[in-house]
Amino acid sequence: MYLQTIKNRLSDLCALLCLIVCLIIAPALAIAADLGGAPKQTFDEPPPPPSGWQFTVAPYGWLMGINGDVTVRGNTVDVNQSFIDLVENSDSLMALMGYFEARNGRFALFTDVVWADLSFSGNIQRSGNPIANLNILASANAELDYQLTIVQTGVAIEVARWANGASTTALDLMGSARYWNHRVDVSVAVTATATLPGIGFQTSGTRAAANTGTLEWVDPVIGARVRHQMSSGSDLTLTGDIGGFGVESDFSWQAIATYGRDTTIFGMPVHTVVGYRAIGVDYSEGGPFGRNGVDAVLHGPVVGAKFSW
Secondary structure: OHHHHHHHHHHHHHHHHHHHHHHHHHHHHHHHHHOOOOOOOOOEOOOOOOOOEEEEEEEEEEOOEEEEEEEEOOEEEEEEEOHHHHHHHOOOEEEEEEEEEEEEOOEEEEEEEEEEEEEEEEEEOOOEEEEOOEEEOOOOEEEEEEEEEEEEEEEEEEEEEEEEOOEEEEEEEEEEEEEEEEEEEEEEEEOOOOOOOOOOOEEEOOEEEEEOOOEEEEEEEEEEEEEEEOOOOOEEEEEEEEEOOOOOOOEEEEEEEEEEEEEEEOOEEEEEEEEEEEEEEEEEEOOOOOOEEEEEEEEEEEEEEEEEO
16 A cells, blocks of 8 residues: 555656646747747747736546545545546446636736546556454455546736747746535445444445545645637647645646637637646545545646637
8 A cells, every 4th residue: 555655656756746847848848849940039028918807718628647645535536537437337427617807908817627427447556354253355446436526726927028020928927715515425346244333334236335525625735827829829838836835735737738729619719728737735624533635646638719809
């Protein structure tokens, strides 16, 4: 179990480092490409950000997978499911996501909402006989119903802006609060056939079921965002943040890279967005039957459309 935890930590760290490198390198590459590879360039004085309120709504789909572990009443379930695995194995797969931003000059307010209800399989990492007549098999297959809500809302302030011709790049500093709401229902194969109330798991036939109850908390979050508007009407946005700091969760982080382009769909102008998003969290709390928590990374491609006025 400890080896798996270390492996999960290393995997999270590698993913975070790769995305941080992308946040640093990608804007430079995009700007260089936009400049046409000229040996020497002089940056123009950037125009000020538009005054007056501007609004953006972006419904999107996040094709998420999950890697990590979920602890339900002291029993840890190892979960490694890609989005394709979820589609193939899920009895239900429902999700609702959207982003809203209101900007006035250098100041912006934003809210991002993710809601998902997933059903998938995992593997119990723990074996033993916590009380008489109840045995959790070491290699038992676990069925999970994972309900997830994430709402992040905060402010962004543009602290730098530079330009070359028609292309501009801006840097935002961000402060926000990220609300989490998790509920995990898990059932595993057991050897007992009797009903054993009051122990966390309740048996039915050859299976036992338990749930975490509702796990909810709010993390303080700080971050940064690079927005690069290309002369062709395309844009590149890179966002990274960290949070938790032991206030609620031990640690949480997020990294997003998206590319947007103006196009038409059925004759209507639409700004389409594609990219990749990863968010990790490590949270646990005590309960009457043991600890409940989640230590996992949610990640996958994002596809959406942005509407501004």
